[in-house]
Amino acid sequence: MSAFNLTFASPPMFILNGIPGLEAAHIWISIPFSVFYIVSLLGNFMVLFVVSKEHTLQKPMFLLLCMLALTDIGMSTCVVPKALCIFWFGFKDITVDGCLTQMFFLHTIAAMQSAILVTMGFDRCVAICDPLRYATILTNARIAKLGLVGLIRAVFFVLPEPLLLRRLPFCANRVIPHTYCEHIAVVKMSCGDTTVSRTYGLVISLVTIVLDLTLIGLSYGLIIRAVLRLNSRKAHQKALNTCTAHICVILLSYTPYLFSSLTHRFGQDISSHVHILLANLYLLIPPMLNPIIYAVKTKELCNKVGKYTCRM
Structure with a gap:
């Protein structure tokens, strides 16, 4: 037992x-998760299947949509299978290296x-502001x-997080x-000085979000x-309709992330199970709704999806 109380080298x-607090309801919670x-x-x-099969869809806008789909798959897959193992079978153990690897891939x-x-915002900006040169x-x-x-950029920003944590000693109580x-949940497990790790995680989160939201804001500005310069109301509506999906995805992605991140760091008065549920919903809801x-x-994607769906 004395060896267990050492740092995380053994075991x-x-x-x-x-x-926490909802252990009795884990089976029921696993249903919406699944x-x-x-x-x-x-x-x-x-x-991914429709865009790969249809040559008419193999252009920048849909290539970006495929990239978004891959990140949605990766983000939810980093979390949900392990969560379901906890809910269904009580498989709660995870190695420190496995934990840091999961954290790295999730944040990356x-x-x-x-x-x-x-990039999607830039794509819409070029399509509306300079449509004649869009293809070039x-x-x-x-x-x-x-x-x-x-x-x-993502790897460069995120890689120091697990490396900094790997150098810290962890307490005997390693229940997360x-x-x-x-990231912040693992940081709280350390008995050492976590100032650098906490500060780096917060700074990188803020820099990434502020920089990216600023660039998106500039694109929409x-x-x-460009839309206000158009004389036709129909042209206004057509131009703005091309941005509707992107705006919905932005709100769906950034709003729960910011709320979850800020409450997890600063919302000490909020119940822990609320923190955890918010953090999980952020990784479940956007990946589910983005393709929808x-x-x-x-319209192009809708028609092609309908074509393949009718064949099944």
């Missing part, structure tokens, strides 16, 4: 406790998704390069009151200026 394990996850996988894989995918939303400014190759830049290894929003709001 290197954490315990994910699920949703449904949301299955719908998310079906919707996002359908988007989230940062990557944010970069994709910025935004090619598939250029979109792929922008996606690669977003991935490199969460369904997955969220240019879009609004784009399928409904994008």
Whole structure:
């Protein structure tokens, strides 16, 4: 037992406790988790399948949509299978390296998704402000390069988080009151000085969100200026309709993330199970609704999805 009270070198394990205070309801909670996850996988894989099969959809806007679908699949898959193992079978153990790996991929995918939303805003800006040069400014190759830049940025920003945590000693009590290894939840398990790790995590979150929202805001500022110059009300409506899906996805992605992140760090008066449920809903609801929003709001995609759905 004395060896267990040392740092996390022996044995290197954490315990994910699920949703504290709602242990008796874990089986019931697993039902919406499972449904949301299955719908998310079906919707996002359908988007990937349809775009890969239809050459008419293989253009920048839909390439970005495929990138968004991949991040949605990755984000929910990082969390839901392990959460269901906790709810169904009580498999709560996770190695420290496994925990830090989950945290790295989850936060990297989230940062990557944010970069994709910025690129989508730029795509809509070019399409409305300079439609005649759209095909030359935004090619598939250029979109792929922008996606690669977003991935490199995400890895560069997130990688120090698990590396900083890996150097810290962890207390004998390694029970994480969460369904997955969220950064600040793991930081709270340490008995060492977590100032650097806490500060870095907060700064990177704020820098990423503020920078990306600023860039999206600039894109929509240019879009609004271009729309106001149009004389026809019908042209106004057509131009703004092309942005509706993107705006819905932005609100769906950033609003719960900001609320969950801020309450987890600063909302000490909020019950722990509310924190955990909010954090999980942020990873479940947007991936499920994003493909539905784009399928409904994008006529080309809607028609192609309908075609393949009718064949099944």
